[in-house]
Amino acid sequence: MANGQQDRILIVDDNKLILKLVQDKLGAAGFEVFTAESAEQASAILPSVKPDLIVLDVMMPGMDGYEFCRRLKSAPETSPIPVIMLTARGDISEKVRGFEAGADDYLVKPFDPTELALRIRALLTRVRSARGQASAPSPAGHIFTVFSLRGGSGKTSLAVNLAMALVQLWSAEVALVDLAFESDHDAMMLDLRPKYTWADLAEKEQTEIDEDVVLGCMTKHASGIYLLAAPPSPVSAGAITPKLVGTVLPILRSRFEFVVIDMPSCFSEPNLVTFDLADIIILLVTPELAGLKAARAALDIFDSLGYRKERLSIVLNWTFPKRGLPQRNIEDALRLPIDLVIPYDSAPFVDAINSGIPLLQANPSSRIAFELQKYAYQLSVEYMQYANVPASEVLARVQAAFGH
Ligand SMILES: Nc1ncnc2c1ncn2[C@@H]1O[C@H](COP(=O)(O)OP(=O)(O)OP(=O)(O)O)[C@@H](O)[C@H]1O
Ligand SMILES: [Mg+2]
Incomplete structure (x- = not known):
């Protein structure tokens, strides 16, 4: 969150119900939320949305979440955006594939939206402190x-x-x-x-x-x-x-x-x-x-x-x-x-x-x-x-x- 502005979160999931649930929860948690129902749709709106973080489902028709994550992480303008993957199963191979694709964190479905909000905050804080910038600009006090x-x-x-x-x-x-x-x-x-x-x-x-x-x-x-x-x-x-x-x-x-x-x-x-x-x-x-x-x-x-x-x-x-x-x-x-x-x-x-x-x-x-x-x-x-x-x-x- 910069200078009282809300962090912008883009959620990509083909399940409309999940999109709605997560959108409501994250909105109430103080985030500005954008949604896309496919990787292709997400790609199209990325330049205008400029998200601070992307929440990405793995299983989607068209390009799947792994592939989309790989593309995000290989382009210089999108590679700094942290990504949380939503995987269907909790098994280790899914997790490894997500991290191999460049995801920064992952959450197993079904998940608790409150936990997602916590993970998002933690990841944003972690990424910002790693970049040597606090989550708000030059605090005096x-x-x-x-x-x-x-x-x-x-x-x-x-x-x-x-x-x-x-x-x-x-x-x-x-x-x-x-x-x-x-x-x-x-x-x-x-x-x-x-x-x-x-x-x-x-x-x-x-x-x-x-x-x-x-x-x-x-x-x-x-x-x-x-x-x-x-x-x-x-x-x-x-x-x-x-x-x-x-x-x-x-x-x-x-x-x-x-x-x-x-x-x-x-x-x-x-x-x-x-x-x-x-x-x-x-x-x-x-x-x-x-x-x-x-x-x-x-x-x-x-x-x-x-x-x-x-x-x-x-x-x-x-x-x-x-x-x-x-x-x-x-x-x-x-x-x-x-x-x-x-x-x-x-x-x-x-x-x-x-x-x-x-x-x-x-x-x-x-x-x-x-x-x-x-x-x-x-x-x-x-x-x-x-x-x-x-x-x-x-x-x-x-x-x-x-x-x-
Ligand atoms: N070290 C202490 N010795 C004796 N009494 C104390 C001590 N610390 C706090 N108290 C008393 O305990 C009570 C609760 O303190 P206080 O109101 O500061 O707690 P609180 O955590 O703010 O409570 P609340 O959860 O209701 O907001 C008060 O009556 C206070 O005077
Ligand atoms: Mg009190």
Whole structure:
């Protein structure tokens, strides 16, 4: 996806039902979809469609998918276009033939259209990073998403305080984006009453959405955080499409040094767009079996999306006081180190929610605040190396702790 534009996908299949199904699903997932019922028809429309990726059925009357793929891959103007083959059988010889013809990935029929959407995103990301280009052009800022498949694991608490820590460290303007539409807690934690929200952006024509419009829908907190709040009612959440999210987040990234996103506990289509755009995905885990299973499941999906481990950061949050799983066991099960442990400490968290003053603002020199500030520093320091940052007390304290 470039600059909020949708990726263009050409699907070639002689089965009209499959074309329709895939077209609907990929359209809903934020892609611009074109269809052709044969390789010949696809060849004819290729120059005008200029697809970013082609999904190609193998068995078709006329030229079959292998032959068409071979031709695509031998012409200089079409060879860079990634191809996903749809093979009828899962046997190894079909797969080998597909790869020999130059296919970049393959999927066995019958397939789940959601999986196809995931594969397409993963392949586009892989191809673009191999070409040394990100999936969006020259981003100025950086996006951190805070995620867990388990509700109540501390996503909002971490997102709000991470945004606050980034403001305190770098005196930067930070955007906080509430995508957790079902809970809408970020405004509450900052004691803000937003006049405009995501719902107002959803009402605009896509072409109207620019930096001024997005900023106009945000609410400024005295600390310097700009909040893009969840819709006032979860009912309007359906209007927040992947396309809208894919338009708004790059705008925020070009305007703010940091964008922190509070995610809902699911893999919805808008979330997939968000993960694709994120520099760092922060995955929260709670020290009990269900929390661990949720984290493992999320990691498996990130793996299938082709995300590198360096883009992930694991945070262990003690949302309950005792008898939790040991940190070692959690790290072994996740096969990743834990970058931050948030100890159980109900009073400051509950006080923060009740008072609408985030922990880091109410008590910036407490032990938990210091741990969060150090973590925020580790996440962001490489991006700020050459920035001209005014010395802040918090930055000096954190740098001293790291001996910088
Ligand atoms: N380390 C902690 N110690 C004590 N209480 C905590 C801790 N972390 C979070 N909490 C509490 O757990 C509850 C859930 O936290 P929070 O709302 O941040 O989670 P969430 O993942 O955003 O939840 P939801 O899925 O509802 O959006 C809150 O009451 C919060 O105060
Ligand atoms: Mg929340």
